[in-house]
Amino acid sequence: MALKSVITGGAGFIGSNLTDHLVRIGHKVVVLDNFVSGKKSNLSHHKKKDVKIIKIDISKSKNLYKYFKGADYVFHLAALAEIIPSIKNPKKYFNNNVIGTLKVVEAANKVKIKKLIYAASSSCYGTPKKLPTSEKDEINLKNPYAVTKFIGEEIIMNYAEMFKMPNISFRFFNVYGPRLNASGQYGAVISNFLFQKKNNKPLTIVGDGKQTRDFIHVDDLANAFLKILKSKYNNKIYNLGSGKKTSINYIASIFNGKKKFISIRPGEPKDSLANISKLKKDINWKPKISIEKGIKNLLRN
Numbered sequence: 001m002a003l004k005s006v007i008t009g010g011a012g013f014i015g016s017n018l019t020d021h022l023v024r025i026g027h028k029v030v031v032l033d034n035f036v037s038g039k040k041s042n043l044s045h046h047k048k049k050d051v052k053i054i055k056i057d058i059s060k061s062k063n064l065y066k067y068f069k070g071a072d073y074v075f076h077l078a079a080l081a082e083i084i085p086s087i088k089n090p091k092k093y094f095n096n097n098v099i100g101t102l103k104v105v106e107a108a109n110k111v112k113i114k115k116l117i118y119a120a121s122s123s124c125y126g127t128p129k130k131l132p133t134s135e136k137d138e139i140n141l142k143n144p145y146a147v148t149k150f151i152g153e154e155i156i157m158n159y160a161e162m163f164k165m166p167n168i169s170f171r172f173f174n175v176y177g178p179r180l181n182a183s184g185q186y187g188a189v190i191s192n193f194l195f196q197k198k199n200n201k202p203l204t205i206v207g208d209g210k211q212t213r214d215f216i217h218v219d220d221l222a223n224a225f226l227k228i229l230k231s232k233y234n235n236k237i238y239n240l241g242s243g244k245k246t247s248i249n250y251i252a253s254i255f256n257g258k259k260k261f262i263s264i265r266p267g268e269p270k271d272s273l274a275n276i277s278k279l280k281k282d283i284n285w286k287p288k289i290s291i292e293k294g295i296k297n298l299l300r301n
């Protein structure tokens with residue numbers, strides 16, 4: 001019988017890409033999404049027999065459990081995922097991301113799942129003291145978004161400990177790839193540049209552009225998900241990045257557009273870089289898509 005995977009936030013950028021990978025290897029996927037930022041069109045290429053879409057707010061539902069019945073794997077990606085709006089409305093972020101995670105983990109715990117994977121965030125390292133940053137390095141929560149994602153991880157790990165749930169937390173660094181939300185408002189740098197390039201606007205570079213980030217292509221990220229499913233590892237936290245640092249000026253040079261420098265935003269680190277040796281060692285995975293190739297593919301579509 002086909003394996004069943006439940007993906008919360010499956011209509012979003014990362015969730016819809018993960019859905020593609022799971023369908024490709026023969027899983028039946030149930031997507032739970034309230035479409036606050038996700039889109040039906042992100043999944044419209046799938047057949048109904050492969051992907052069932054349920055419109056639901058995971059933080060408000062009283063009856064989540066019924067969607068998890070018979071599930072082998074749960075991927076919990078649903079969250080409000082932008083930093084600046086979280087500073088404006090922390091309570092909304094807390095209710096959505098923390099209560100949402102508690103409801104998902106409670107529902108999943110009633111079913112005998114093989115593994116639950118949580119989308120945590122490298123924002124837990126704040127302005128890191130050590131680069132590359134490893135999972136053991138200091139937690140430094142700089143904004144409400146980071147707080148909610150970190151509490152979510154603590155809940156996931158606590159359930160793993162208390163109820164022996166087979167849970168994994170992946171701390172994503174800067175993920176990019178097809179269907180990246182091109183809002184152009186609060187989006188991450190690559191989504192901003194894509195939006196600006198498509199609309200013939202200058203690329204807005206925060207500060208001097210010398211700051212660096214760790215960009216990971218969503219296909220590399222999804223491959224790590226697929227490998228961890230088959231592994232013996234549970235109750236673990238892993239960084240999920242490329243392990244390479246890239247400056248914003250370099251990203252702008254790949255986009256090859258006019259530049260406009262804007263003032264720095266408070267609370268953002270100068271540099272961010274994942275130490276990914278733990279994940280590489282445990283599941284024999286490594287990222288394969290270079291930033292140059294990843295961005296050129298995005299610009300082609």
Ligand SMILES: NC(=O)c1ccc[n+]([C@@H]2O[C@H](COP(=O)([O-])OP(=O)(O)OC[C@H]3O[C@@H](n4cnc5c(N)ncnc54)[C@H](O)[C@@H]3O)[C@@H](O)[C@H]2O)c1
Pocket residue numbers: 008009010011012013014015032033034035036037038039056057058059060076077078079080081096100119120121122149171172173174175176181188
């Ligand atoms: N994109 C990144 O670089 C990055 C980095 C670190 C962590 N993450 C985490 O990865 C996950 C996915 O991020 P993304 O970039 O794909 O963002 P996204 O906004 O595209 O996806 C989030 C999805 O969750 C859905 N959602 C939000 N609240 C919901 C609720 N209460 N009930 C049901 N559905 C809800 C949205 O509609 C959307 O489809 C998030 O948890 C985010 O915090 C992303």
